[in-house]
Amino acid sequence: MRVKTTTTSFKIIETLHELEGAGVTEIANRLDISKSSVYKHLKTLEEERYVIKGDNDMYYTGLRLLSLGVGARRRRKIYETAKPEIQRLAEESGEMANLLVEEQGRGIFLYRADSSRAVNLDTHAGREVYLHTTAMGKAILAGFSDERVTDIIERHGLPRMTEYTITDEADLLDELQSIREQGWAYDREERLKGLCCVAAPITDPDGTALGAISVSGPRSRLKRDSLGKLPQLILDVQNVIELNVAYD
Template sequence: MKQAKNPVMAVETTTRILNLIHERNGARISEIAEQLDTTRATVHNHLSTLEQAELVVKEGNEYQLGLRFFTFGEHVKNQQTILNVGAAEVDKLAEETGELGNLLVEEHGRGIYLHRAKGENALSLDTGVGARVYLHQTGLGKAILAHLPEEYVTEIVNQHGLAPSTENTVSNREELFETLEDVRERGYAYDMEERAKGIRCVAAPVITNDDRVQGAVSVAGPASRMEGDRLHDTVPELVTRAANVIGINLSYS
């Protein structure tokens, strides 16, 4: 992951302001200034410029992200070939299992959900499309990490760490690399209540003909339903098949 040699402080401040508005679903100048430990005048200048660029809008005393981001988002979405190729397979997974189907890719060392599909019994989780997660905390992330170059995995760990989300999260570097070796041998990864208690997941990597991992697909459900043969045979077979189909179609797209 590239680090800027000469980062522009104004851009960094603007980015922090936008992230804060996003996280809080709207924020006032005073709130932003307090969080960034800067002056209200500085925040006002940034927001005025962002408003002029149509990136934020003011509603009462709060600033919200503008619809310009929707335009950007649709453009980025349409560029994701794996989404266009893989969405139907994830939908099929959700229908076959009755659970939650997921498609995730890696960018800047984090996982980003591109598509989710709900089966008739699917849970509603806190990670929707566009949500970013730490790769080591999820089955999807571990499926991807297992097929990235080791030096890049090390970079990711160095930058993002291995913070636990639950007591089951792999949070030790040596344990992580051992787990990734198991994933490569098995062909799929597990999330055994590692990101959220009570939720288990089976994930498989999407690999193209040039042996590059492009993302991962998974099925997630409550631990009470994700156990026994279903956890170790039925769901892994379905998830692996879907990942293989997406990988083949992606190779010839």
């Protein structure tokens, strides 16, 4: 059973995060609730230190949320195990390397490591994405049964992010089968125009998908016909992480 007031409080926090700060009127208009209700929620959240009040009556998310996020990330065993290997992957590829996990049908970035020439993106820790729009997300979906993939599609849909996003379920299932056969996934500008990505899943000894790792870079550097040794590099790192997970 959903508690409406709790849902409203979280929607306000999410709105502050998305807007990087907002006033009572802006939040009320965005969420279509009364200003008096927004104000009461904000004052309660402020007293509990989940939001702070800045200049000009602007509210922002508080750092107390950071400690909760850090704690949630540490509970994912794969984070500490994969972190040094993600850093190595960034150094050896010369691009950006990432770690993504699935939670309730969405992809959550846990870690990102940059090389000296990595492009600046929005893939910070905690960033949510649709699984079907990224190579890592597709690598994770490939480890699920078609029935579970269908359940995720029914819950979240297949929204289009770019002209290259896969928005047809049959096409996605065909792509997932190809990923299972080759062992790695490719993102052809499916989430961000101009950005390509190569990824591989991370599984435990039972074959359960724990997450996925990737290398991301500009289309000009990661064209599919000129990937070179990149897929093998990612698969080598995948092997190390999975061994560490199995025997840690």
